[in-house]
Amino acid sequence: xxxxxxxxxxxxxxxxxxxxxxxxxxxxxxxxxxxxxxxxxxxxxxxxxxxxxxxxxxxxxxxxxxxxxxxxxxxxxxxxxxxxxxxxxxxxxxxxxxxxxxxxxxxxxxxxxxxxxxxxxxxxxxxxxxxxxxxxxxxxxxxxxxxxxxxxxxxxxxxxxxxxxxxxxxxxxxxxxxxxxxxxxxxxxxxxxxxxxxxxxxxxxxxxxxxxxxxxxxxxxxxxxxxxxxxxxxxxxxxxxxxxxxxxxxxxxxxxxxxxxxxxxxxxxxxxxxxxxxxxxxxxxxxxxxxxxxxxx
Amino acid sequence: xxxxxxxxxxxxxxxxxxxxxxxxxxxxxxxxxxxxxxxxxxxxxxxxxxxxxxxxxxxxxxxxxxxxxxxxxxxxxxxxxxxxxxxxxxxxxxxxxxxxxxxxxxxxxxxxxxxxxxxxxxxxxxxxxxxxxxxxxxxxxxxxxxxxxxxxxxxxxxxxxxxxxxxxxxxxxxxxxxxxxxxxxxxxxxxxxxxxxxxxxxxxxxxxxxxxxxxxxxxxxxxxxxxxxxxxxxxxxxxxxxxxxxxxxxxxxxxxx
Numbered sequence: 001x002x003x004x005x006x007x008x009x010x011x012x013x014x015x016x017x018x019x020x021x022x023x024x025x026x027x028x029x030x031x032x033x034x035x036x037x038x039x040x041x042x043x044x045x046x047x048x049x050x051x052x053x054x055x056x057x058x059x060x061x062x063x064x065x066x067x068x069x070x071x072x073x074x075x076x077x078x079x080x081x082x083x084x085x086x087x088x089x090x091x092x093x094x095x096x097x098x099x100x101x102x103x104x105x106x107x108x109x110x111x112x113x114x115x116x117x118x119x120x121x122x123x124x125x126x127x128x129x130x131x132x133x134x135x136x137x138x139x140x141x142x143x144x145x146x147x148x149x150x151x152x153x154x155x156x157x158x159x160x161x162x163x164x165x166x167x168x169x170x171x172x173x174x175x176x177x178x179x180x181x182x183x184x185x186x187x188x189x190x191x192x193x194x195x196x197x198x199x200x201x202x203x204x205x206x207x208x209x210x211x212x213x214x215x216x217x218x219x220x221x222x223x224x225x226x227x228x229x230x231x232x233x234x235x236x237x238x239x240x241x242x243x244x245x246x247x248x249x250x251x252x253x254x255x256x257x258x259x260x261x262x263x264x265x266x267x268x269x270x271x272x273x274x275x276x277x278x279x280x281x282x283x284x285x286x287x288x289x290x291x292x293x294x295x296x297x
Numbered sequence: 298x299x300x301x302x303x304x305x306x307x308x309x310x311x312x313x314x315x316x317x318x319x320x321x322x323x324x325x326x327x328x329x330x331x332x333x334x335x336x337x338x339x340x341x342x343x344x345x346x347x348x349x350x351x352x353x354x355x356x357x358x359x360x361x362x363x364x365x366x367x368x369x370x371x372x373x374x375x376x377x378x379x380x381x382x383x384x385x386x387x388x389x390x391x392x393x394x395x396x397x398x399x400x401x402x403x404x405x406x407x408x409x410x411x412x413x414x415x416x417x418x419x420x421x422x423x424x425x426x427x428x429x430x431x432x433x434x435x436x437x438x439x440x441x442x443x444x445x446x447x448x449x450x451x452x453x454x455x456x457x458x459x460x461x462x463x464x465x466x467x468x469x470x471x472x473x474x475x476x477x478x479x480x481x482x483x484x485x486x487x488x489x490x491x492x493x494x495x496x497x498x499x500x501x502x503x504x505x506x507x508x509x510x511x512x513x514x515x516x517x518x519x520x521x522x523x524x525x526x527x528x529x530x531x532x533x534x535x536x537x538x539x540x541x542x543x544x545x546x547x548x549x550x551x552x553x554x
Contacts, residue, residue, distance in 0.1 A: 023341075023427065024323075024326070027337040027338040030333075072498065075494075076482055076486075076491040076495060077491050078486070079486045099485060106337065114427065117425055118425060134356055136365060137356070137413075137414070140368050140410060140414050141414050141417055143366065144373040148422065151373050151374065151376075151377040159381065169384060178382075181382050181385070184381050185374065186524070188378075189370075189521075190524055192370050196369075197531065200361075200363040200366035200532070204361070253334065
């Protein structure tokens with residue numbers, strides 16, 4: 001049900017535009033306040049899509065990475081006019097600290113934004129896009145993807161069986177564990193290569209490579225896709241124009257500029273937020289439609 | 298095929314060329330961005346562009362189903378091989394080993410494909426992110442260079458030269474993954490000291506990775522190469538053109554059987 005609903009029901013091209021745009025702007029804009037707003041928007045989008053489950057699962061690794069960047073930058077970079085503090089004889093400058101904070105927020109923003117990518121851009125949609133560009137590579141990716149769950153099951157089986165022979169990754173010294181792990185992988189490899197041959201022959205027998213490949217077009221480009229795409233493009237143009245005039249980023253080196261948002265920065269901020277929230281309009285619309293139809297019944 | 302379908306198909310084919318203006322716009326944007334002291338965009342744009350020539354080369358040739366299957370199996374095995382090692386040290390995985398060995402046996406192009414597909418597919422399970430194209434590039438290059446490295450002489454498929462090769466890639470992989478942050482340091486400070494500092498902090502991870510590569514290559518590369526060599530013949534695909542007559546004949550007969 002979820003696939004045909006709201007944001008997720010959009011055409012893969014539109015979804016790709018959204019993620020490409022979101023990442024591009026997340027990297028172009030470099031102002032702590034703007035990026036913070038973008039991060040908040042990404043969290044809200046996360047909550048709309050799955051109640052924030054996936055986001056919570058990722059929050060700890062994201063936070064550790066961000067804290068590392070935050071701490072590392074002032075220690076590595078000593079540029080900037082305003083020295084806050086001397087750590088031994090290492091100068092810690094205000095500019096470097098602010099840059100580190102901005103970079104950390106920027107990373108946090110990008111990663112949070114990307115969490116929803118997993119929810120919306122399913123493997124099927126990704127491959128739908130990719131087969132246009134590179135059919136053979138897409139076929140390989142698709143076949144590998146299909147193999148993984150099967151191989152996983154086999155690996156569990158192998159681990160269980162080999163345990164009775166004493167080949168296990170859970171006990172022994174580091175060396176023996178690594179060795180038995182690699183032995184498991186080797187067994188899995190020869191097992192899989194053997195029956196993958198049959199799959200390949202079956203493909204050949206069904207006429208793989210005899211003509212131009214037909215494909216299953218599961219996605220129609222509907223009116224809502226067109227409208228959303230036009231919306232994305234318009235906002236992107238506005239945003240890049242404002243960025244081109246020098247708004248949406250903070251001048252840090254050599255001397256920290258004012259943190260306050262100028263009118264141009266505000267315009268960039270608003271455009272960025274509208275871009276991030278645009279697909280949620282469909283989410284709201286479909287949710288409303290769902291409630292109304294259920295109420296009448 | 299009726300004309301409507303044909304126009305649709307040719308439209309889809311033409312849409313491939315959209316990539317040229319988009320790439321131009323992105324290069325312009327990232328250039329401007331670097332001038333303003335922000336290097337986040339340029340790295341990812343360049344690494345994505347670097348994938349294109351490999352893909353084009355791979356697509357240009359006629360490929361048999363068996364060939365594609367072989368590559369897919371290698372990528373899937375490399376993905377799954379992370380499972381038994383998940384409980385050991387972080388970064389201690391045989392993925393690079395699997396990619397290198399496939400490059401050695403199946404050649405540079407197939408090696409690139411195995412590496413790139415592994416990065417892409419494993420991230421569908423572990424989580425896609427801005428790091429996916431970088432991993433595709435790094436593992437793809439590991440496979441590609443392994444193919445080139447082993448191509449010249451059979452001597453280079455021995456344990457020791459391959460172990461040195463794996464050692465080098467243990468470090469190179471981490472360094473490629475760190476490019477984004479190192480580039481950022483450079484644009485920020487223009488001092489090599491900061492860039493080197495960035496790389497030094499990542500060194501423990503690279504050491505673990507390199508140790509894993511050396512360990513797997515020393516312990517398992519002969520048996521894996523023999524195994525894959527056997528299957529290459531059995532599948533009758535991805536033949537190395539440079540092999541001696543006898544070996545090539547052998548491969549063909551076993552394929553015929």
